[in-house]
Amino acid sequence: MHRPPDHRETRRTTDGQHARLPGWLRRIGIRQVRMFTGLVMFAYLLSHFLNHALGNISPEALEAGVLWHLEIWQFLPVAILFYGSVTIHAGLGLWALYQRRQFRWRTIEPLQLVLGLSVPLLIYSHVIGLRLSNVLYGIDKLYPQVLYAYWVASPSYRIWLMVTVMLVAWVHGCIGLALWLRIKPAFRKAMPWLLVLAVLIPTLALLGFYEGGRDVIRVATDPAWQDANLSIKQMGTLHQQQTLDWIGDAFVLGYLGLIALALIARAIRGLIERRGGMIRLTYGGDRTVRVPKGMSVLEASLRHNIPHASVCGGRARCSTCRIRVIGDVAELPPPTSREAFVLGSVGAADDPTIRLACQLRPTHDLTFLPVFPPRNVAAARQAARASRIGDERYLVSMFVDLRGSTQLAETRLPFDTVFIVNRFLGAVSRAVIACGGQPNQFVGDGVLALFGLSDTPREACRNAIRAAAAVAASVDELNELIGHDLGEPIRFGVGIHGGVAILGEIGYRDHMVFTALGDSVNVAARLQDMTKTLGCETLLSDETRATAGIAADLLPTQQAELRGRAEPMLVCPIAQSRDLATALDRSEAMLA
Structure with a gap:
């Protein structure tokens, strides 16, 4: 009897084969090849733009710059690398057009694809007129000949076509760089400077192109200049130009044919x-959809508008789209090399029930549970209208901090770490809002929440204490959802203190944020930090306990030395934050 293949063994074999490869080689996939070839092309484009910018200095600087440019890019190994990168990058663009089943992604990604596919159609005449003419006929065109062709001999639309080529290619490259660099730690700090360069470089290049054109127009009628720059050796013959035009027309037809072929292949697929049959995908018993065989689980979610976590957009750069397969896994296709690498990075390589939704393309009915629930975007609660900037009022500050975030980042992909931290911050924020507070600042993996913007001091203290218990319950729910993928449950620390604070906006110009300032806020932060030393989840000041109306015998107290304070402070260390809800209930019963 035929036994279905056991993909547990297949995965072990695949992982073993990849384990024998160097780590850097196991990381290489289509995306890495696309990025490398794109970087090569962007380096050429940057060199070309900087050369154009020399036109702002003088025609002589423009001429000197192009000689260095050609010296680098016509060096045989570099030329092979460049033209190979152009060919591979264009081919991968056509492959992306064929492969992608759903285009309802973030706007920037289809825009990048469209711009990338349009570049060959915009630039082919420039490449044929300069490079191919030199290879076939030895025509040696430099800046004088090119500028003459655009600014004197050709219709004006050719100038605008060249400007369009430059901008489209530059924007396409900048989008690719931004998508690549956005997860790098230094990108956020470098982003303003990179934006300046992204605007300044093409601006200078276009101005240099314009200045060079003006210089050529000024001397174009000079017979001596024409004899020196418009010879047959430099411009070619009419027959040669007709041949080059025919090659250009053939390229356009061929390239458009390839695009049409990709679209036809999509339709045939x-x-x-559809004729090969439909399968059912069941989302944990909540919803079932019918999709064609071979469609990835993430694509099915997108097609049917089912929320599905996917921080990287389905490109196997993170594992947030992970699913846990329910039932027999023997009929599942084995993981691709990229999927195996990502699963290995998060410690799920040995669990055959864990798969990436963006990579898994089932051919049989499948029931599964998403490991990470989709992120819900909660509406931010506005500060109470009764509070005005500059007011002094009694506020309760609550700091909540995620424990072990450094270790979390060391053992996970960057996207996964960001996703988990955001899930934690969301769980804390929901608890704070439910208890009448306002999440005010997010600092790294911590939250500052304010209570009392429109409440009495007693209500503010009780709401903050109840929020600490609600945070514990909310984090418990989060641990139930993703705890099995973390190795250990999420832990946290809470510091609570009340006192008079000033409401105000701090920052600079367009970067102002509304917050509270005062010693009570600083004390809450130090109490949160002290939870690590005292080994408790929540640490609130005894003053806050008393203002909340909780009897002294309901919570433990002790003296604590706080950094920056001359005298010890009486605090209430709470080992389990959920116990605070019991203390509040008992205090209310005593008052009744």
């Missing part, structure tokens, strides 16, 4: 998939 869809027809084959």
Whole structure:
């Protein structure tokens, strides 16, 4: 009897094969090849733009710059690398057009694809007129000949076509760089400077192109200049130009044919998939959809508008789209090399029930549970209208901090770490809002929440204490959802203190934020930090306990030395934050 293949063994074999490869080689996939070839092309474009910018200095500087440019890019190994990168990058663009089943992604990604596919159509005449003419006929065109062709001999639309080429290629490259660098730690700090360069470089290049054109227009009627720059050796013959035009027309037809072929292949694939049968995907028993065989689970979610976590957009750069398969896994296709690498990075390589939704393309009915629930975007609660900037009022500050975030980042992909931290901050914020507070500042993996913007001091203290218990319950729910993928449950620390604070906006110009300032806020932060030393989840000042109306015998107290304070402070260390809800209930019963 035929036994279905056991993909547990397949995964072990695949992982073993990849384990024998160097780490850097196991990381290489289509995306890495696309990025490398794109970087090569962007380096060429940057060199070209900087050369154009020399036109702002003088025609002589422009001429000197192009000689260095050609010296680098016509060096045989570099030329092979460049033209190979152009060919591979264009081919991968056509492959992306064929492969992607759903285009309802973030706007920037289809825009990048469209811009990338349009570059060859915009630039082919420039490449054929300069490079191919030199290879076939030895025509040696430099800046004088190119500028003459655009600014004197050709219709004006050719100038605008060249400007469009430059901008489209530059924007396409900048989008690719931004998508690549956005997860790098230094990108946020460098982003303003990179934006300046992204605007300044093409601006200077276009101005240099314009200045060079003006210089050529001024001397174009000079017979001596024409004899020196418009010879047959430099411009070619009519027959040669006709041949180059024919090659250009053939390229356009061929390239458009390839795009049409990719679109036709998409249609044929869809027809084959529909005729090949439909399968049912069941989302944990909540919803079932029918999709063609071979469609990835994430694509199915997008097609049917089912929220599905995917921080990287389905490109196997993170593991937030992970699913846990329910039932037999023997009929699942084995993981791709990229999927195996990502699962290995998060410690899920040995669990055959864990798969990436963006990579898994089932051919049989499948029931699964998403490991990470989709992020819910909660509406931010505005500060109470009764509070005005500059007011002094009694506020309760609550700091909540995620424990072990450094170790979390060391053992996970960057996208996964960001996703988990955001889930934690969301769980804390929901608890704070439910108890009448306002999440005010997010600092790294911590939250500052304010209570009392429109409440009495007693209500503010009780709401903050109840929020600490609610945070514990909310984090417990989060641990139930993702705890099995973390190795250990999420832990946290809470510091609570009340006192008079000033409401105000701090920052600079357009970067102002509304917050509270005062010693009570600083004390709450130090109490949160002291929870690590005292080994408790929540540490609130005894003053806050008393203002909340909780009897002294309901909570433990002790003296604590706080950094920056001359005298010890009486605090209430709470080992389990959920116990605060019991203390509040008992205090209310005593008052009744």
